Amino acid sequence: MRQIARKQFNSLLINIKQYPLVCIYGPDGFGKRTAVHAFLHNRKETYTWIDMYKKDRKLLKELLMKECDKNDIIILNQYRNHVVDSQIIEICTQGEHSCRIIILATDIPSFFNAKLQKWILMIPIELYPEYPYAWLRVIMDSFNNLQDMFHGTQLLEKFLSALEQGKLHGDESLLRGEVELILAYSRYNNLHEMSRYFKRSKTLLRDQTSRINNAEIITTLGSPHNLFLYHQKPGDIQRLVNILRKDLHYYQEITNHSNGGLKEQAVAEQLLESGRFTESIHAAWEAYYIAEHYRQKWICVSSLFTIGRSAYHLRDQVMLQYVLQRLTDVKKKETLPPLLAEIDLAQAYLYILTDRCEAVAEWIREGREGDILQGAVLYSSIVYGMYLIKTRNYAKLHVVASLLESHAHERKQLFATIYALLFQCILLKEKDDQPALRRTINRLIYISQPDGIMTTILELGKDVFLACSEHWKWRKLYRLLEAHRDYNSYGLTERELELVDYVLKGYSRKEMAEASGLKVNTIGSYMKKLYRKLNIHNRTELKERFIK
Template sequence: MPKPKKNLTRNLYFPKRTIDALKEVTNYPLTIVEAPMGYGKTTAVRELLSRDQVNLIWLRVQDSSLSIFWQRLCRQLGEVDYDRSLSLAALGFPGNSTARQEALNLFEDMELKSTTVLVIDDYHLVECPELNSFLEFLVMNESTALHLLLTARHTELQRTEELSLKGYLLPIGKEAFEFSVQDIKAYYRLCGITLKDHEAARLYALTEGWISALYLIMLQYMEIGILETSQDINKLLESTIYQHFPNEIKELLQSLCLLDSFSLEQAIYLSNNTNSEALLTEIIAKNAFVKYDERSKTYHMHKIFTRYLRHLLEGREKDFIRQLYRKIAEFSLKNKNYVEAMENFYRAEEFESLLLAVEADRGHSIHNEQREAFIRFFENCPKTVLLRHPTAVLIYALCLFSFNEMERFQQVCGEFAEAVRCNQDLEPESLAQLMGEFELLLSFTEYNNIRKMYEHIKSAAELLKQPAEFLDTKGSWTFGSPSVLYMFYRESGTLKQEVQNLKEAMPIYSRITNGHGSGSEYVLEAEWYFNHGDFVSAEIEVQKGLYAAKRWGQGDILCCALFLQARLALVRGDYSQTLDILRKMREELYGKRWYNLMHTAELCDSFLQACLKREERIPLWIKERDLDSSGLYFPAKVFLNLVYGRVLLVKGEYLKVLGTAEEFLGEAGVFPNLLGEIYAYIYLAAANEKIFRRTAALEALEKGLDLAAVDEVYLPFMENSDFIQPLLEELAGKSRFQDSIRRILEISKSYQAALLQIRREHFPENRPALTERETEIVQLVVQGLTNKEIGERLFITVNTVKTTLKNVYNKLSINNRVLLKQHVTSL
């Protein structure tokens, strides 16, 4: 039997069952290609779908980081729709229902010019319950023209059976990639080898149709003319491929094997060999385990081959391996891949360079997902090295504070002070900048005491000659709270002074933080006026807050200002204006990609809907007081309680109000948030009144008034006067709060009249009329049908379904299917 030419062994052959299976990919929203390593999954998907003129978006997973996966996914999606890929990147991985809905909207709106398949290669490396759940959500809605295909050695999606039964999922297992006896004969013939039936059968018995083994045996046959083997895969790789390379290529391969993929520039840098391109070309010509992707300009090693090379690398001297990690880290640092740089400097035990990478990044790449690794870097760093890098220690302290690692934070603050003392040779300006940044950090440890915060802010301002470098001024100033007054009203009798304190502090703070929180002082003053019933002054001040927030791009302050304007419109009985303001808020947030404030906007809307007793309009996460399912931070939790408590009253769950009141008061006392305590006592009074416990109700109300009256905080009582008016009237004649109660009852009368007028004009009798087609589609949505299924049922296009649903959302002032279902159920 003549030996084949070497170049023929790189010919690709695909069994008919593989071809037939992959032809079905574009008929399903999701395809899962599941087979062990070395079955040719990636090659088959890439080659066969490309032949069918399918536009492939290829994402190769390299590690288990969900945030890095999302960043790379958005970058790849930028090839088909750059603008929406930026929005998805700003949104971040959608880990809750609100973010998922927005991600779905963005996927739906993508403009795909041809049939497009998003391939997530090696999905098992990043697979986690959160990602599985999101992909299942995306697929079940089936409102995007983008097809998903996952290649993996194994997957753990929970709903694969349901997805398959409903026609959403095409599962392709390893049997689709196994070579039969006839496939083996055809494959070898394509590569120049003619097999007899018994030889093909013997190869099948040896390999069970595994293409990687068949390929290696073919290479072995080319060398020694034998089709038999008893060797394992590593020995086959050794005998058929690796041992035939010259030492220069072996050295290159071992220098690159810690990476699954790499650029030519990276190969030259890691191997220190300027001849790398020619050597890689030679490697590719001689085997199929290294490939070059012309589109991404990167080389890819097969997992089987990298595993073998890494096994060889373990036998090298430790210093050689450390130098490889160091070079990988240096290349990552040069390309501003800071997290990868830190991780590889750590593996190389190059702590000096690791801290330099931390300083270059300024902590901006470190999120909660990197918490454990980041703490590990610093805890294992020699103290002598740490003390030489006070800037890195400061950044570490900032990150610990954001992680709520307060015990470690206190310890690291001491280490920072020691590091500064040990670096007396620092330039005076650099030292002043560091100490100013540290003072600014310390101001946050005094949240929410404006006076104490201000002392640190003044010290920081005296030291800083330029704005702070390390503070993330793009982060939320309000922690997601829609009210500034709620944040800083901490002690009865001090509200007027707190307003003045913030007015003094904010200009200085804003100057040293590039405008962070700008406008908050005006919003606080506006809320102060609003709460004691001076609505004209409130409107004047809130306009100032709006201007400052827009000028400096402060989305959270904008939310607070617009929320106050919406409440003012409600007081006037102008529900159309209220809805218009809420719409404007959503447009601002989504248009500027302030996705961290999506739940703040929902909280604003829900607060107003609860005032109107429209419980059906409240999202589930608020009804269940589920802070973890939102983008809000713990300091905003008490405001969530304000909405939740009112919802319980509206639903008539009075015993539940009484059962949670102690928890409400406890959480309100953490910072403290006095507004939370005032509302809690009002809810206690209302609930006790409803179950005929008048004495307890009056006691609770008096406790609320005792906190609020001295500061003329009347609005909480006015907003809940529909539940507590009889109590207020009883106290009016015999309580020391007579004047306050008289004012509350005065503004409550016009407020409740305004709400009554809104209910008459806008709901339930005069709900916006839906057309016959809109009603049909809404009914099918409630039944759980996807856009595609609705289109098929009504013989209309998916785009028509989308457009009609958007019209319905606008009419009903909602923005997703969940609220639509709640709306319909409430009719």
């Protein structure tokens, strides 16, 4: 293997003068440093080594600019990152010097952004047949990270043509197995088709591990809600969960357990949406620890997001704050743009639920898409719409709701449709258009009830649905909404809310008077008014209504 690698290195480095930036990826101990050193020594090139594990990445640009004036070639050794640093790209594109940069990296990048796309387009097509697996990786990145279906399809057609003509070196069955894996990834929103391609890939690869798969590729595309990506039609969630339970192992066996924890996370999200919050937390923690074991950070973020939403509905403030802090800690350590965007969306959703809109990330408040990949971009519109509701910006919300419903129909993402209809319900309530509101509510129930999707309605449409409860029939949803009815939805004053809290804490009338600074008789008068408002007769009934 070392001899093969050395030959490939040399054939690659021969072309170094044509490119200002060359990245060589491979595991530690594979001979990258030795091969590059020998090649450059034989060509009598002047170069310098920079061991990245000893350097502060924030000072990388300053360091490179200093070295560019002294050497023809700079080698960044032990470069550990999953995305090529923007500082390196900036220096290479300025064209102010003739210095070239070689990156010797341990890990294959799991994300290529638009800035790197032009570098991929610069690679001559004549080079690809010599390196079929590099060719396949470019196709994989075009389909997934760059979301450039046109360029990816062109490269794939040329690859298959070269494979048919016998121009590629390597086992044809293994190469076709890699192609099936790429096609599976490109069906990101159709879990049934993905499963079919993964099975075929496993058969063609003869149970070997894929050579182009990256175990740390961002399969969530930046959405903290996984079922959001796959759910296409009413009543389909259970089928999706069953597919993951039955077929996910085919995929994990050829990709070193990429997406570890997804199966458990799908179950957690199903439980969350059906209002089973305690069970959802248990399932999400299981998913979190499995994902953490296999370094699937994006699924860890999804699990924390699910735990946070469940904790909010259980009124567990300690757990909710713990989740928000955990997400902040993860964000400090990460550099991948889609993963950072996923964390921002998860935190923003929870901040909006808890009326902390000032803490929402700036790019979300401005309605930008950020670094979300194409398949999950509608989720940023959902969180932006929630922000507009809290800030009562109904003019912009109307535009967001219309666009969201249109794009959701086009992309077959049912959760996006549900959120769009909830936005419309809120707008119709503001207009006091009761006939249209009732029609929209019934349409929303029609597409939500088959899967038992209630929590999304609880988070955004609780007051709207309770105000129109006589016009729709879904007993389970009604019980959930009643159980989580806000105190002030009964029209209670601040003083009455204060007394409710005292009753729930078990205070006697005398203790309530001492805590509030009122007389005992005044407390008695307030309690009588409170009972009349709530149509109850005593403390026991009050506790039964509010204890949840």
